[in-house]
Amino acid sequence: YNDNEGVSVDDNYDSSEQISIVETNLVNNSVPGTYEVSYYAKDRHDNISNTIYRTIIVEDTTLPVITVLEDNPHTIEASFDNYTDLETSIYDFADPSVVVNTDISNVITSQIGTYTVLYTARDLYGNDAEPKYRTVVVNDNTGPVMSISKNPVTIAYITSIDEQLY
Numbered sequence: 001y002n003d004n005e006g007v008s009v010d011d012n013y014d015s016s017e018q019i020s021i022v023e024t025n026l027v028n029n030s031v032p033g034t035y036e037v038s039y040y041a042k043d044r045h046d047n048i049s050n051t052i053y054r055t056i057i058v059e060d061t062t063l064p065v066i067t068v069l070e071d072n073p074h075t076i077e078a079s080f081d082n083y084t085d086l087e088t089s090i091y092d093f094a095d096p097s098v099v100v101n102t103d104i105s106n107v108i109t110s111q112i113g114t115y116t117v118l119y120t121a122r123d124l125y126g127n128d129a130e131p132k133y134r135t136v137v138v139n140d141n142t143g144p145v146m147s148i149s150k151n152p153v154t155i156a157y158i159t160s161i162d163e164q165l166y
Contacts (some may be wrong), residue, residue, distance in 0.1 A: 003058040004021060004023065004039070005038050006054075006086065007021060007052070007054075007078050009041040009049065009132060011036070011041075011047075013043070013044050013045075014043040014044050014045075018043065018044050019041050019042065019043050019044075020041065020042045020043075021039055021041050022040050022041070022042060023037060023038070023039050023042075024037065024039075025037045025039040027056050027058065027166065028058070029058055031058065031094075031143075032058050032059060032060040032094050032125055033057075033058055033153035034055060034056070034057050034058075035055070035056040035057075035058065036053050036054070036055055036056070037053065037054045038051050038052070038053050038054075039051065039052050039053075039054070040052070041073050059125070060093070060095070060123070060124075060125040060127065061125075061127065062092070062093050062094065062127065063123075063127050063128065063130065064090055064091065064092035064095070064098050064121045064122075064123050064127060064128075064129040065090065065091045065129060065130075066088060066090050066100055066119050066120075066121055066129045066130070066131075066132045067088060067089045067090070067132075068088055068090060068132050068133075068134050069087040069088055070085065070087050071086060072134045072135060073114075073134070073135035073136065073137050074086055074134055074135070074136050074137070075136075075137045075138065075139060076109065076136065076137070076138055076139070076141065077139060077141065077142055078109060078110060078111070078112055078136075078138050078140040079109050079110065080109070081161070081163065082109065082114055083104050083107040083109050083136065085102055085104055085117055085134070086134070088100045088102070088119055088132070090121055090129070092121075092123045092127075094123065094125060095123035095125065097122040098121055098122070098123045098124070099121065100119050100120070100121050101119070101120045101121060102115065102117065102118075102119055103118040103119075103120075106118075107136050107138075108138070109138055111136075111138065112138050112139060112140055113138055114135060114136070114137050114138075115135070115136045115137075115138065116133050116134070116135060116136070117133065117134040117135075117136060118131060118132075118133060119131065119132040119134070120133055120135070136163055155161075
């Protein structure tokens with residue numbers, strides 16, 4: 001940041017072209033925050049003016065960016081297990097601590113259908129990422145599984161014959 005706009009100086013003897021304006025500036029445009037810039041003037045006779053201050057506010061207005069990784073749509077088998085989501089990533093220039101909020105509450109793994117997972121994020125400076133979505137498709141492509149718990153089964157031999165059966 002380097003801006004003397006709006007800073008003026010008057011002297012009883014020297015013209016404004018003959019006066020030096022000295023600026024103390026520690027503004028870092030890459031780090032959001034509030035900064036103070038100071039100015040003073042010095043004429044040809046080394047007379048120094050009062051010091052004036054300007055407040056500079058560096059704002060982060062850049063939105064975080066969410067990226068949906070892996071399968072989209074994501075197809076899973078119907079089950080009674082809870083849904084486990086796949087990976088996402090997020091980038092924010094000014095706030096490395098921003099996290100993705102994942103809403104999987106609409107996914108019902110025990111019911112065949114198509115569901116939506118919602119991803120949102122807000123950085124430290126109040127910037128909301130553009131929401132992202134993952135489609136989850138619940139299918140039933142697995143056939144039933146049969147098993148026998150007791151094999152062989154032994155039964156008693158019947159010696160009497162029921163003639164009505166023949």
